[in-house]
Amino acid sequence: MNIVCIGGGPAGLYFALLMKQQDPSHRIRVVERNRPYDTFGWGVVFSDQTLGNLQQADPTTAGEILGAFNHWDDIEVNIRGRKVRSGGHGFCGIGRKRLLNILQRRCEELGVELVFETDVQDDTQYPDADLIIASDGLNSRIRARYAATFQPDIDMRECRFVWLGTHKRFEAFTFAFEETPWGWFQAHAYQFDGDTSTFIVEAPEDTWKGAGLDTMDKEDAIAFCEKLFAPYLDGNKLMSNASHLRGSAQWIKFPRVICKTWVHRNAAGTPVVLMGDAAHTAHFSIGSGTKLALEDSIELARVLKSVLSPVRAEPVEACPEQGRSALRQAQGERVGQAGERVGLEQALQKYEEIRSIEVLKIQNAARNSTEWFENVKRYASLPPEQFAYSMLTRSQRISHENLRLRDRGYVEQYEDWIAERCGTPRAAQRQPIPPMLTPFTLRGVTLANRVVVSPMAQYSCVDGLPADYHLVHLGARAMGGAGMVMVEMTCPTPDARITPGCPGLWSEQQRDGFKRIADFVHANSGAKIALQLGHAGPKGSTRVPWEGEDLPLEQGNWPLISASPQQYLDGVSDWSRAMTREDMDRVRDDFVRSTQLAAEAGFDWLELHCAHGYLLSGFISPLTNQRTDDYGGSLENRLRYPLEVFHAMRAAWPQNLPMSVRISAHDWVEGGITPDDAVEIGRAFKAAGADMIDCSSGQVSKKQQPVYGRMYQTPFADRIRNEAGIATIAVGAISEADHVNSIIAAGRADLCAIARPHLANPAWTLLEAAKIGYTELPWPRQYRSAKTQLERNLEREKTLAAQETKIERFN
Numbered sequence: 099m100n101i102v103c104i105g106g107g108p109a110g111l112y113f114a115l116l117m118k119q120q121d122p123s124h125r126i127r128v129v130e131r132n133r134p135y136d137t138f139g140w141g142v143v144f145s146d147q148t149l150g151n152l153q154q155a156d157p158t159t160a161g162e163i164l165g166a167f168n169h170w171d172d173i174e175v176n177i178r179g180r181k182v183r184s185g186g187h188g189f190c191g192i193g194r195k196r197l198l199n200i201l202q203r204r205c206e207e208l209g210v211e212l213v214f215e216t217d218v219q220d221d222t223q224y225p226d227a228d229l230i231i232a233s234d235g236l237n238s239r240i241r242a243r244y245a246a247t248f249q250p251d252i253d254m255r256e257c258r259f260v261w262l263g264t265h266k267r268f269e270a271f272t273f274a275f276e277e278t279p280w281g282w283f284q285a286h287a288y289q290f291d292g293d294t295s296t297f298i299v300e301a302p303e304d305t306w307k308g309a310g311l312d313t314m315d316k317e318d319a320i321a322f323c324e325k326l327f328a329p330y331l332d333g334n335k336l337m338s339n340a341s342h343l344r345g346s347a348q349w350i351k352f353p354r355v356i357c358k359t360w361v362h363r364n365a366a367g368t369p370v371v372l373m374g375d376a377a378h379t380a381h382f383s384i385g386s387g388t389k390l391a392l393e394d395s396i397e398l399a400r401v402l403k404s405v406l407s408p409v410r411a412e413p414v415e416a417c418p419e420q421g422r423s424a425l426r427q428a429q430g431e432r433v434g435q436a437g438e439r440v441g442l443e444q445a446l447q448k449y450e451e452i453r454s455i456e457v458l459k460i461q462n463a464a465r466n467s468t469e470w471f472e473n474v475k476r477y478a479s480l481p482p483e484q485f486a487y488s489m490l491t492r493s494q495r496i497s498h499e500n501l502r503l504r505d506r507g508y509v510e511q512y513e514d515w516i517a518e519r520c521g522t523p524r525a526a527q528r529q530p531i532p533p534m535l536t537p538f539t540l541r542g543v544t545l546a547n548r549v550v551v552s553p554m555a556q557y558s559c560v561d562g563l564p565a566d567y568h569l570v571h572l573g574a575r576a577m578g579g580a581g582m583v584m585v586e587m588t589c590p591t592p593d594a595r596i597t598p599g600c601p602g603l604w605s606e607q608q609r610d611g612f613k614r615i616a617d618f619v620h621a622n623s624g625a626k627i628a629l630q631l632g633h634a635g636p637k638g639s640t641r642v643p644w645e646g647e648d649l650p651l652e653q654g655n656w657p658l659i660s661a662s663p664q665q666y667l668d669g670v671s672d673w674s675r676a677m678t679r680e681d682m683d684r685v686r687d688d689f690v691r692s693t694q695l696a697a698e699a700g701f702d703w704l705e706l707h708c709a710h711g712y713l714l715s716g717f718i719s720p721l722t723n724q725r726t727d728d729y730g731g732s733l734e735n736r737l738r739y740p741l742e743v744f745h746a747m748r749a750a751w752p753q754n755l756p757m758s759v760r761i762s763a764h765d766w767v768e769g770g771i772t773p774d775d776a777v778e779i780g781r782a783f784k785a786a787g788a789d790m791i792d793c794s795s796g797q798v799s800k801k802q803q804p805v806y807g808r809m810y811q812t813p814f815a816d817r818i819r820n821e822a823g824i825a826t827i828a829v830g831a832i833s834e835a836d837h838v839n840s841i842i843a844a845g846r847a848d849l850c851a852i853a854r855p856h857l858a859n860p861a862w863t864l865l866e867a868a869k870i871g872y873t874e875l876p877w878p879r880q881y882r883s884a885k886t887q888l889e890r891n892l893e894r895e896k897t898l899a900a901q902e903t904k905i906e907r908f909n
Contacts, residue, residue, distance in 0.1 A: 106130025109374030110233035111201035113395035141290025143385035146188035172270035182486035186504030191290035238376035249358035280308030542754035545581035552853035562602025579863030632707025636674035710797035763814035780822035835866035
C-alpha cells in the first residue's frame with residue numbers, strides 16, 4: 099500500500115511506523131514542512147494508562163519513550179500562600195522535540211521515508227497514493243480544503259496563554275494561582291527532562307488585556323510573568339522557543355476543534371483521513387492532545403491490519419500490479435479478525451466511529467477543565483483546601499473514590515477537614531465521615547446529611563388529600579437514611595393542580611393529612627420533611643401520565659392562567675389566558691394561605707416552585723412571558739411577580755425555618771433562560787430572603803434540546819452557589835454516593851436531590867453508604883439486623899471482584 103502522511107507530528111510519525119512495522123512492503127512517506135529538529139512548545143504529558151497503550155502497540159518505541167520520561171505522582175496546588183499536595187496521579191513528561199526525534203529515528207529504522215522542508219498545499223499532488231493521512235495539525239490546510247466534508251466546529255476559548263520553559267525543576271505537577279489588580283493568572287508547570295520544565299501562563303482575556311500584555315513586546319511579557327510567579331521559580335528565568343513570534347503573538351487562545359466526519363475522497367478517489375489535532379483538540383489542562391493523536395494512530399493501524407492482512411485465496415504478491423493494486427484488493431471482500439467481511443471503506447468508517455466516541459469523552463472532560471480555568475475567580479473564594487479539591491476534580495473524570503484510590507491519606511485528611519467545618523470532628527478510632535453524610539444547617543434547621551429525596555410527582559391524591567399512599571411513600575424514604583424528604587409539588591388551590599391526582603394544601607383536612615405524615619417522619623427517622631408549593635399555570639388540567647402525559651382532561655377541565663396566553667402542546671393543550679392584576683393578588687394570597695397551613699402541619703422547610711414552565715416559571719422565561727406591562731420585558735421585570743409571591747410567603751413562614759426556590763436554570767431553547775440568567779435569578783431571590791436555590795432546568799418548552807449526561811445539571815448549581823453566593827441543591831442524573839461526595843466536597847452544591855434512584859430503592863442512602871464501606875450511618879432500629887448482613891455481602895463481593903481481577907491479570 100502506498101501511504102502519504104501530510105504532517106510530521108506525533109500522529110503522522112506514529113501511524114507511519116506502526117503501518118511499516120505491520121507490513122514492510124508498504125511504501126510510507128511522512129511529509130513535514132519544518133526541518134527535522136524544529137518544534138515548538140516544550141514538554142508533553144502522558145498518563146500511565148497512555149503509556150500502557152503505547153506498550154501494547156509497539157514495545158520497542160514505548161521502551162525508548164519511557165526511558166526518556168520524567169515521572170511524577172504528585173499534583174501541587176498553590177493559592178493565597180497555601181500549598182496543597184496529593185499523590186498517586188501517575189503522569190510522565192517528555193520534551194516534544196525528544197518525542198518527535200524518537201519517532202523519527204524509529205521511522206527511519208523501519209524504512210519510512212521522511213521528507214522535511216516540504217510544505218504541502220494540495221493533497222492531490224500525490225496521485226499515486228492509496229491513502230492520505232491529514233496529520234497536519236491544528237491549522238490543518240487539508241481540513242480547511244475539504245471543510246464541506248469534514249464540517250469542522252472550532253470554538254475559540256476565552257483565556258490567553260503562553261507556552262514557556264524554565265530550568266526550575268518541579269518535583270510535582272504544579273499549579274500556581276496569583277491574583278493581580280486585573281484578575282487571576284495561573285501557571286501550569288511540570289518537569290519533562292533532567293533540567294527543564296514546561297511553564298504555561300494563562301489568564302482570561304480581559305485580565306490579560308488589563309495587565310497590558312496585549313501591547314507588551316515578548317521580552318517584557320516574559321519579565322512580567324517571571325515577576326508574578328517569582329515565588330515558584332526560585333530565581334530561574336522563563337524562556338521562549340517561539341523565536342518566529344513577535345510582541346503579543348506568543349499569547350494565543352485555545353481552539354477546541356471537532357469534526358463531524360473524518361474521511362474524504364479527493365478528486366483522484368483517494369481516501370483522505372484526518373488524524374490528531376487536524377481532527378480534534380483537547381485543552382492542555384488535561385494533557386491529552388498528544389495522547390489522542392497517538393491513540394488515533396493505534397486505532398487506524400489496527401483496523402487497517404484487518405483489511406490488509408492477506409487471508410483469502412489470491413495473495414497480493416500474485417497480482418501483476420503493485421501499489422494501487424493493493425488498494426484494489428483491499429476494497430474487495432476480505433475476512434477480518436472476527437470472520438467479518440470488510441473492506442477499506444468499512445475499516446475507515448470503523449476508525450471514525452470508534453475514535454470519535456473516545457474523543458468526545460475526552461473533549462467533554464476537557465471542556466469541564468477548560469471552563470474551570472476560565473473561571474478561577476468563581477472558585478478563588480473557596481478555602482484553599484476546597485479550591486484544590488475542586489481543581490483536582492474539575493474534569494469529572496476524577497471522582498471522590500477515584501481520588502481515594504490514588505491517595506487515601508489525602509482524601510481522609512480532606513474528609514476530616516470538611517467534617518470539622520461542619521462541627522462533627524471524627525472521634526478516635528472512627529471512620530472518616532464521607533462528605534455526603536456531613537450535617538448541613540440553614541436557619542434553625544440542621545439536616546443529618548446532604549441527601550434529599552427529590553420532590554417526585556406521584557399523582558395519587560383524591561381531591562388533593564394526602565393519605566395512606568403518601569404516608570407509605572414518604573415515610574419509607576425518610577427511614578431510608580436521607581437527610582430530608584421533599585413532598586412533590588403541592589398546589590394552593592384546585593385549579594392550580596397539574597392533574598386531579600396532585601396534592602393540594604387549601605383546606606384544614608389536607609393540612610391534617612400532611613401533619614400525619616410529618617409527625618410520622620419526625621417520630622420514626624432522623625430526616626426532616628419539606629413541602630414544595632407550586633401552581634401549574636398553563637400546564638394544568640391534564641391527565642395523570644399513565645393515561646396520557648400532558649394531554650388535557652377528557653372532561654372536568656378547569657380554566658388555565660399564565661403570564662401570557664399560551665398552549666403548552668401546540669394544537670393539543672388548552673389555551674391559557676394572561677393573568678390580570680386581580681388574578682395576581684388572588685394567587686399570591688392563595689400561596690400565603692398554603693404557607694400558613696404548611697407551618698401548622700409541621701413541615702421543617704418550604705420550597706417555592708418557579709421552574710419547569712409552571713405559573714411562576716412562565717413569568718421568568720422570555721419564551722413564555724410576552725407581557726408589555728411592568729411584569730414583562732427585562733429579566734428584572736419578569737422576576738417581579740415571582741418575587742412578590744416569595745416575599746409574601748417568606749413573611750408568613752416562620753423565620754427560624756428555611757425557604758428554597760426551585761428554578762429552571764436553563765431553558766435549553768434559543769432565546770430562553772441561560773445559565774448567565776440563572777446566576778442573576780439566584781441573586782434576586784437571595785436578596786428577597788431565599789436561603790437556597792434548587793437548580794433544575796428545562797420543561798419550559800417542548801422545543802428544548804437538553805444535553806444529558808452524568809450530573810448534567812450540577813454546573814448550574816455550581817455557578818449559582820459560587821457566583822451568586824447562595825447555597826444550592828444539585829439535581830439531575832446523580833445516582834451514586836461517589837457523585838454526591840464529589841459534588842459536596844468540591845463545593846459545587848450544598849445538597850444533592852436524588853429522584854429516580856429513590857423510587858427504585860427507598861433506602862438508597864443506607865445502601866450507598868454501605869457500598870463505599872461506611873458502616874457508622876445509623877439505621878432504623880427495626881432494620882438493624884439487615885445492616886451487618888448487607889455489609890458482609892458487599893465486602894464478600896469486593897473480595898471476589900479483586901480475586902477475579904488478579905486472575906485476569908495473571909492470565
